[in-house]
Amino acid sequence: MKAAFRTRALTLAFVLASSTVSHAADIQWPSFLWKDPGLAPALKELKSTYEQDNPQNHINNVLIPVATFWDKQFADVSNGNPPDIGTFYDPDVRAYIEQGLLEPLDNYLSTAGIDRASFVPTASLGQKGGHVYAVPIVVNARALFYNDKLFRDAGMQPPKDAARFLEAAKKLRKPEAQQFGYATASKPGNASLNFIEISPLIGGFGGGFFKDGRPSANSPETIAALSLYKQLFDENLIPRGVDTGVYRDMFAHGKVGMYAAGSFIAGVVEGADKEVYKDLRAIPLPFPGGQTVSVTVFLGIPKGAKNKDAAAAVLMRMLKSDFQLKIAQIGKAYPGRVNMLPAKFFDQNPWFKAFETASLTAHSYAPEGVEQYGPEIIKIVSEGLENMLFQGVSPEETANNLQQKLTDFIGTKK
Template sequence: MKGTRLLLAMGCAITFSICGAAGAADVAFPSWQWGESANAAILNKIKADFEKTNSGDTIKSINIPYEGFFDKQYSEVRAGSPSEIVTLFDPDMASYVKQGLLEPLDKYLELAGVSLDQLSVSHKIAIKDGHIYGVAFQTNPRALLVNKKLFRDAGLSMPTNLDEFLAAIKKLRIPAKQQFGFSSLSTSGPSQDAYLTTAPIVLGFGGSWFKAGKPTANDAMTIAALRFIKEVYDDGLVPRVDSRAAQQLFVDGKIASFINGPFLVGFAAEQNKETYKNIDATTPPFPGKQSAAVTVFLGIPKTAKNKDAAGRFIATMLKPEMQKGIIETVKGLPAVKGSIPAGFVDQNPWYSAFVEAGDHAVSYAPEGVEEYGPEIYNIIGPAIEDILFNNKDVQQTANDLQAELEKFVADKKAN
């Protein structure tokens, strides 16, 4: 087996060069990630390696805004005029696979010398009938990121339960310093953002929106999570900014705790060494102790023009040195199991919380109906916003939402 993989790895570099010489290709790769320092750093490294070993082929790195990205991308794919590489979160991945919009990537895994069983558990959503249709650029399980300095300055230790956590959030709120103890949904925006921002809290409480394809919007723990989200909003304990601005506030040392992915530590490492050296991570002190994960997949549309070159770029991303670079630069979990460099966790002890979370985290996509994720966002997102911004009753809104989701599922089954 080792000999086979060595031959594959050796053949990889040879094949890249031969394929590149066969005919130059431009690979369009639009993403907001080209505009983020840590993500751009490793993407440009993969791009440089690809272009070096694929003579004449080029990656067109197109930096576009995050807002509206997924809707625009989907419209282009459905219209038959997509970019060569698409970026997909979990539910988008499931939806594209369900609709048959993506090219299978099996031969590019083989080109990279990687087998399906070597890929992280997050790839389950990208596999159908033994074929894989997306490869993770990074997986970001959620944990509670903590700025240890802000906690120390307030005389606080790490909270171990919900009551301690709420007390800490209140003590860490210092208006004169524009400092907050926590961040959660606090502004109106795209439905996907409302869903994504609150999903780790809902799951952390032991709640969910779906279980095995059945709606659970008015489950007791889902309602408890919504009450918590409303409480910290109503009491002014979270900054009134969108999720991306909140990430920057955490990097700037203005938010003491934030349920987010390891990529945010990567941002801090690039932008604010003081925050970076004071970061710790742990399981959120919620009653359910469940963690959510968000994976950023790369895929190739079936109707893309230069599919083979795009596939070779994805194979390049799977090289061991690139997987190591994703961990060290972005701080996300890699696509290929066993890629974490020796000593990395010892040097970055906060990372262990994410490694542990990655072993058991569930996708934030609605369980059992993942392929309908984008449509489900548009039902759940406005309901959450009604609770926060229109002061709707939590229990009644959850009951109404449950009925709406049950009708949605019934309609899908009927069709």
């Protein structure tokens, strides 16, 4: 009886102990990236690698839908309930830095032996006053993906200028096969994503809604880009009224001939259709500005994070050269540090060279010189673009309306 009692007592103690196990650091990392088709596999590999090396710690990877993520993260950080690791795009990181909401990472980088000079050029958005407040995990510079089989079948070469781009978009359009020449934003709502999607056109023409902190919505370059965008929409050369995920899936299954996007789309295509992936190619944007844009994904530690040292260790592990290569291999994306990829990688992924070139020369998609006001500016621009597409407003009138609204807006910030 006593032996049985002791056995039950030991079993109960073990169960209670197991149910109350705690980690030295329970790192809170809520993000929409945990379901991102390009980055999620690499992040999960990072989580696994870090936890194997640091079994006393745990990364709590909470999935937050992208539709609510940005507002929720900012509210949590502002209200003193920050995560340990924050996720930021170009305009967001500037807003957090300007408001003093991120921890400096200089000491962690120095201890880890990581030189900030090794970061991609757009990493400067995560820095201020000689200090690093956020580090890039990937830079998603835009180049033009195209389906080589569709081009061969149409007897065409990839476009080298805007005129031949438009010609290709028209020739590749086959309504009977539900095939389109190009794909970009064509549905109201989701202002932030739509702004990113049309940025290759705007930036590719050398345009932009701000230059050096001043509104430039009605510059000739911006108007030319808007005119092409509206023509693509009006002539039904792009899938209309569908979500971004839908037309990306169409491209992945060979129903769209061209798509200006980040390199991560290659991973989407490879996962969807191996035959289409074999015909995937990429070239620099063929537009007259000779420029491209990028979306850099930053990671940082918010002020007041409970486990900032452990969170920093995760970021430093991500920045090590072996994991930089893994990000490229797993996520088909250019990592946050330069010269991390061997020649063999480019041999295995010939389409990637265009993205390396773009990553080292791209400008941020965020409004130049006023990045910290990005979310507000993007909302103003997106409303104007929706009026152009769905209310019949001309590109010229759209540009002039936006110029006035952006001028009025920036005037309230001085």
